[in-house]
Amino acid sequence: MFKRIILGLGLAMAMSTASADPSFWKFEWPKTDFEKTSVSNWLEILSGGPPKDGIPALSDPEFINASSETRIDGAEPVITVDFNGDVRAYPVRYLTWHEIVNDTVGGIPVAVTFCPLCNSGITFDRRIPQGTLSFGVSGKLRNSDMIMYDRETESWWQQAIGEAIVGDLQGVKLSQLSSWMESWDQYRARHPNGLVMAEPNFPRQYGRNPYVSYDSSTKPFLYNGEMPPHGIPALARVVRVGDRAWPLTRLAELGEVAEEGVTLTWSAGQASALDAAQIGKGRDVGTVRVRGAKGQDLPHDVMFAFAFHAFWPQVRWMLGE
Structure with missing residues (x-):
């Protein structure tokens, strides 16, 4: 059942002892300051299988008109974001394989995120007092939840709570924005001329x-x-x-x-x-x-x-x- 999970399970079990020591991660993350952390038990952090950016986050994706989209089944979930009259749908068929989309909606820099292992779909404002961030997928999990990282400082962020848990920005919190998950049929019934994220140019089995x-x-x-x-x-x-x-x-x-x-x-x-x-x-x-x-x-x-x-x-x- 789900080959990627089985592969990650074997790898994570083999690495669990080593990952209890944060110095283990320093080889992969030389720019991350592991002295700044809220993690008290490093055994909580495990590899999910793919390495850093092995699950490729997206930035500034293309969009098409909802009336032009024919590949998405009516019941499929999408994450709907609606800011300042700018309405967009981010299909979960794509987020399942990419987990983070860095975008700008209604003038607001956002990160639309989906962690399949927790079914957690959250939209964050990418702006913090230190500047605007862009996010990638670390390949690490804590309590089965995705750990994101920002490309500016390579601090680690817990997706479920929107907070930096390791690195220079440790303790900084992202603002969660209003968005919701609904079916493709429900979205396009309200917004027949709305925007939907176009299929990314990656060799993935989107929809599976x-x-x-x-x-x-x-x-x-x-x-x-x-x-x-x-x-x-x-x-x-x-x-x-x-x-x-x-x-x-x-x-x-x-x-x-x-x-x-x-x-x-x-x-x-x-x-x-x-x-x-x-x-x-x-x-x-x-x-x-x-x-x-x-x-x-x-x-x-x-x-x-x-x-x-x-x-x-x-x-x-x-x-x-």
């Missing part, structure tokens, strides 16, 4: 899922942390808003939940990107929108429960009790 049945597994890949509480399966999807998580099953049952100043809605029609061999044939996991008191879209993430628990272990689960 290299992680077949992953979100039906009982244990995450390369994760040795605690399992979620309340009997929630490790790879169940939850909707994270800040440091709170709503189980997707609860939203799917009710259709809408409004509490603590947040309204979450669920609608059918979006395929899981981590189920069937062809992404568009995956089971229906639905689309979530998250809005604030004034109806504005709020930053959020639909991620696996184990990843939420790993990075936010001491918070409330919104179970409706």
Whole structure:
């Protein structure tokens, strides 16, 4: 099942002892200052298999009109970004193989990211007080979550929390921006003349899922942390808003939940990107929108429960009790 994961598992297990010492990584990352770090246990950081830039991030991709796109199945997920009237869709069929897209939307430098192993799709503002960054894929994982790096200082960034964990920028946080994952049909129904990222010029099997049945597994890949509480399966999807998580099953049952100043809605029609061999044939996991008191879209993430628990272990689960 998913050859890349199996290959990475063998490599990571062989390297786990060496990677407990940060000096091991210095050969690959001579420009990274490992003395500046929030990582207390280096055993948490493992190779996912591919080396630095082995998963090639994209920068300033080309876009085409949605009405011209014929390759994407209607149920396939896309990440929708809408800033200052500039609306764009980033198909997960491409993000699965590239994981980061550096772009500018509505005048805002953004990083659109997707970590398949955590199902985490987050859009960040690339601007920090020190300047504007561009991001690549390090090939490292922590709690099964992608570690990004910035090309300017080669600091390491934890994708799930948007924070630098190693290097000169350690402790700096990126601002998460509002975006959401929805089906291609849902996007183009609202924006028939909107923009969609064009297929990248790489030899990849776009549209194929290299992680077949992953979100039906009982244990995450390369994760040795605690399992979620309340009997929630490790790879169940939850909707994270800040440091709170709503189980997707609860939203799917009710259709809408409004509490603590947040309204979450669920609608059918979006395929899981981590189920069937062809992404568009995956089971229906639905689309979530998250809005604030004034109806504005709020930053959020639909991620696996184990990843939420790993990075936010001491918070409330919104179970409706």
